[in-house]
Amino acid sequence: DGQFSSADGSCAILLLATRHGAMDSDAHEPLQQEITRQVQRLQQTRPHLTLQQSGVHRFALQARQSIQADIARISTVSTVAVTLLFLAMFRSLRVLLLAQLPIIWALLVGATATQLVFGHIHGLTLAMGSTLIGVCIDYPVHYLNHHTLLPDPDGPRAGLRRLWPGLWLGALTTIAGYAPLGWSTFPAVQEVAVFASAGIAGAVLSTRWWLPILVPLQPKPVRLQA
Numbered sequence: 001d002g003q004f005s006s007a008d009g010s011c012a013i014l015l016l017a018t019r020h021g022a023m024d025s026d027a028h029e030p031l032q033q034e035i036t037r038q039v040q041r042l043q044q045t046r047p048h049l050t051l052q053q054s055g056v057h058r059f060a061l062q063a064r065q066s067i068q069a070d071i072a073r074i075s076t077v078s079t080v081a082v083t084l085l086f087l088a089m090f091r092s093l094r095v096l097l098l099a100q101l102p103i104i105w106a107l108l109v110g111a112t113a114t115q116l117v118f119g120h121i122h123g124l125t126l127a128m129g130s131t132l133i134g135v136c137i138d139y140p141v142h143y144l145n146h147h148t149l150l151p152d153p154d155g156p157r158a159g160l161r162r163l164w165p166g167l168w169l170g171a172l173t174t175i176a177g178y179a180p181l182g183w184s185t186f187p188a189v190q191e192v193a194v195f196a197s198a199g200i201a202g203a204v205l206s207t208r209w210w211l212p213i214l215v216p217l218q219p220k221p222v223r224l225q226a
Contacts, residue, residue, distance in 0.1 A: 110199030
């Protein structure tokens with residue numbers, strides 16, 4: 001009756017609704033893949049058939065895919081760069097692995113806290129939260145530099161106790177910068193606040209309790225580091 005079609009009758013308009021919300025990309029991704037497969041199948045016998053789509057779910061799905069690609073690209077480049085610089089400074093695979101422990105712990109603690117509070121983790125939270133937690137590499141690097149260049153005569157634990165006030169103050173000021181984001185009206189930003197705050201706390205505490213046990217007792221500084 002002249003509705004849901006173009007004026008010349010060459011185009012039809014289909015309106016679809018799903019049981020899942022428009023932002024539920026996990027549910028919409030297989031639906032979108034199936035639509036694409038069916039259109040390609042129809043085009044084999046109807047090569048002039050074209051399909052144009054729009055909808056909030058498509059923007060949400062595209063945003064998630066873009067975020068995932070950004071995470072993979074940025075994390076790969078930054079990890080390789082930091083690893084090369086670290087190896088040049090310390091010349092020790094053991095120390096390199098030790099420096100990764102607080103980062104791994106930060107990601108685990110941040111993801112667990114976000115899941116417990118919100119019941120899910122938004123893609124934007126992983127993208128921004130992982131970037132924010134990158135500051136946590138400062139805690140092990142700060143301690144490892146001191147332990148290598150100026151080791152405490154009383155051992156690794158004593159050396160970290162001397163640095164602990166500065167490390168803890170640095171972590172608190174960083175958390176204080178991100179925690180207020182929890183009062184945002186945007187859910188993804190609220191998740192970032194929880195993810196980053198919990199992750200930073202986890203990183204500095206793991207530096208405090210784990211690294212002194214695992215570092216070499218007699219570190220050997222290289223000329224470049226000095």
